[in-house]
Amino acid sequence: MYCRRATALLRLTRGVSQAPRCGFAAAAARYTGDQSDSFRPGGEVSSLWLSQPGTANASVIKCEKNLINDAKLRVESDRLFVYNGTSKQNMYTYFYLRDLCKCPQCVDPHSKQRSFRSSDIPSNVAPRRVEWDNKKLVIQWQNDIPGYGKSHTSSFDPDYLERPVTLALHDPKNLRQVRPWHNSRMQRWQHWVSFEDYMNDEVKFTAAMRNLQTLGLIFVKDIPESREMVGKIATRMGPLRNTFYGSTWDVRTVPQAKNVAYTNQHLGFHMDLMYMNEPPGFQLLHCLENSCEGGESLFSDTFNVVNWLRMHSTKSDYDLLTQMELAYEYQHEDQIYHHKRPVIQMDATGEFVQYVNYSPPFQSALPLAKTSKDDQDRLMKILRIFAKQLQKPTNIFQLKLNPGECAIFNNRRIAHARNHFNTTDGSRWLAGAYVDEDAILSRYAVCQKKYPNVWRDATPATADSAPNDATED
Numbered sequence: 001m002y003c004r005r006a007t008a009l010l011r012l013t014r015g016v017s018q019a020p021r022c023g024f025a026a027a028a029a030r031y032t033g034d035q036s037d038s039f040r041p042g043g044e045v046s047s048l049w050l051s052q053p054g055t056a057n058a059s060v061i062k063c064e065k066n067l068i069n070d071a072k073l074r075v076e077s078d079r080l081f082v083y084n085g086t087s088k089q090n091m092y093t094y095f096y097l098r099d100l101c102k103c104p105q106c107v108d109p110h111s112k113q114r115s116f117r118s119s120d121i122p123s124n125v126a127p128r129r130v131e132w133d134n135k136k137l138v139i140q141w142q143n144d145i146p147g148y149g150k151s152h153t154s155s156f157d158p159d160y161l162e163r164p165v166t167l168a169l170h171d172p173k174n175l176r177q178v179r180p181w182h183n184s185r186m187q188r189w190q191h192w193v194s195f196e197d198y199m200n201d202e203v204k205f206t207a208a209m210r211n212l213q214t215l216g217l218i219f220v221k222d223i224p225e226s227r228e229m230v231g232k233i234a235t236r237m238g239p240l241r242n243t244f245y246g247s248t249w250d251v252r253t254v255p256q257a258k259n260v261a262y263t264n265q266h267l268g269f270h271m272d273l274m275y276m277n278e279p280p281g282f283q284l285l286h287c288l289e290n291s292c293e294g295g296e297s298l299f300s301d302t303f304n305v306v307n308w309l310r311m312h313s314t315k316s317d318y319d320l321l322t323q324m325e326l327a328y329e330y331q332h333e334d335q336i337y338h339h340k341r342p343v344i345q346m347d348a349t350g351e352f353v354q355y356v357n358y359s360p361p362f363q364s365a366l367p368l369a370k371t372s373k374d375d376q377d378r379l380m381k382i383l384r385i386f387a388k389q390l391q392k393p394t395n396i397f398q399l400k401l402n403p404g405e406c407a408i409f410n411n412r413r414i415a416h417a418r419n420h421f422n423t424t425d426g427s428r429w430l431a432g433a434y435v436d437e438d439a440i441l442s443r444y445a446v447c448q449k450k451y452p453n454v455w456r457d458a459t460p461a462t463a464d465s466a467p468n469d470a471t472e473d
């Protein structure tokens with residue numbers, strides 16, 4: 001994976017006129033204003049000094065790093081460029097590079113906290129010396145942040161320059177590694193992990209997390225019979241998300257229920273707490289009792305439905321779902337929540353679907369006051385189609401949770417429902433909890449960092465067909 005010979009170039013602003021030599025041998029080059037201490041990059045070549053004079057002619061030095069294969073470095077007075085291969089060029093201002101420094105003076109090695117503010121960097125910060133060897137770009141500064149001495153040295157390896165955020169996991173592209181599913185796919189792909197493995201086997205836990213990322217739904221089985229377990233399973237991923245339902249809660253029938261979840265009625269497809277500013281990212285439902293007739297759990301992947309809609313509706317109808325908001329509310333004596341959101345919520349790049357928002361039982365007045373009759377008609381039409389696809393039997397994964405089993409699912413993607421159950425014989429009791437998306441994304445990132453190969457290989461869908469054909473007509 002590394003370049004076999006020298007491929008990276010260091011190109012200073014002007015060539016140096018010694019006899020040409022193959023540049024492959026060069027190991028280090030420095031650009032320095034040492035003598036005068038006044039660095040005038042881009043101008044005086046007299047201030048150029050190469051540590052290995054034999055290579056001074058060469059605008060080429062070696063690089064073993066694939067990432068900056070064929071890289072050239074160009075130093076100018078207020079910025080430097082790394083030319084990466086033929087097509088890619090990255091420009092780095094000195095403000096940016098100074099800000100990027102993670103030396104122990106700048107970032108405390110223990111707390112990992114930064115000891116300066118971006119706003120502390122003087123506007124005329126510039127290199128006093130630039131050094132570029134096979135492995136690192138090393139800069140010493142002039143006009144550094146007050147308090148930093150001459151010895152302060154910033155050192156950047158090419159990987160860090162190219163990818164300064166440790167894990168690209170929070171990059172939208174990585175987050176989109178989802179595998180939309182319909183029933184027959186989920187029949188094949190469903191991921192079950194035993195409580196024992198989930199709690200104690202890092203590799204199996206990582207595989208479970210990877211499947212949670214791609215499928216949005218996994219199951220834990222063989223859970224000890226205890227009300228405490230749902231909290232344990234949740235906190236293995238991240239802290240419990242507290243809401244007015246409590247940090248964990250029970251779904252069982254109660255008289256005069258405040259919430260239809262607490263009755264034995266059928267519950268249509270929905271997501272929880274859509275009326276909140278930040279609905280919980282993930283939900284757990286741990287079955288403690290389920291001896292009633294009925295009471296099956298149903299799951300449907302809204303990303304699968306969105307794919308289908310994208311292919312089967314006009315762009316303008318589809319776009320209505322991304323643009324027009326529905327409103328949700330929870331109005332009781334001591335809680336008054338209200339929030340508006342489109343059914344299909346795009347991410348900040350506008351390129352990817354980030355969330356789907358859907359909870360008919362908690363809908364409030366449609367915020368359509370300024371919407372034409374025509375647009376309202378079209379919105380209703382596309383909503384009908386959405387609902388129909390969502391609850392189409394071939395799209396639904398249905399199972400009756402047994403005691404000792406727990407579903408974990410992405411509440412911003414997977415809609416859940418349950419069948420009516422008969423309480424005259426038997427009982428039904430689920431214990432539930434929420435975990436915020438932030439905590440789960442962090443858990444994914446840690447799992448990926450510790451077990452990159454497990455992370456890469458654990459998803460069943462890697463060997464299967466493309467996501468776009470996910471919905472059956």
Ligand SMILES: C[N+](C)(C)CCCC[C@H](N)C(=O)O
Binds near residue numbers: 251270274362
């Ligand atoms: C937590 N608990 C099961 C009690 C209720 C679940 C939430 C019910 C409803 N979907 C909502 O969004 O409020």
Ligand SMILES: O=C(O)CCC(=O)C(=O)O
Binds near residue numbers: 417418
């Ligand atoms: O009873 C169930 O299976 C699910 C309950 C539910 O959907 C909810 O609490 O939101």
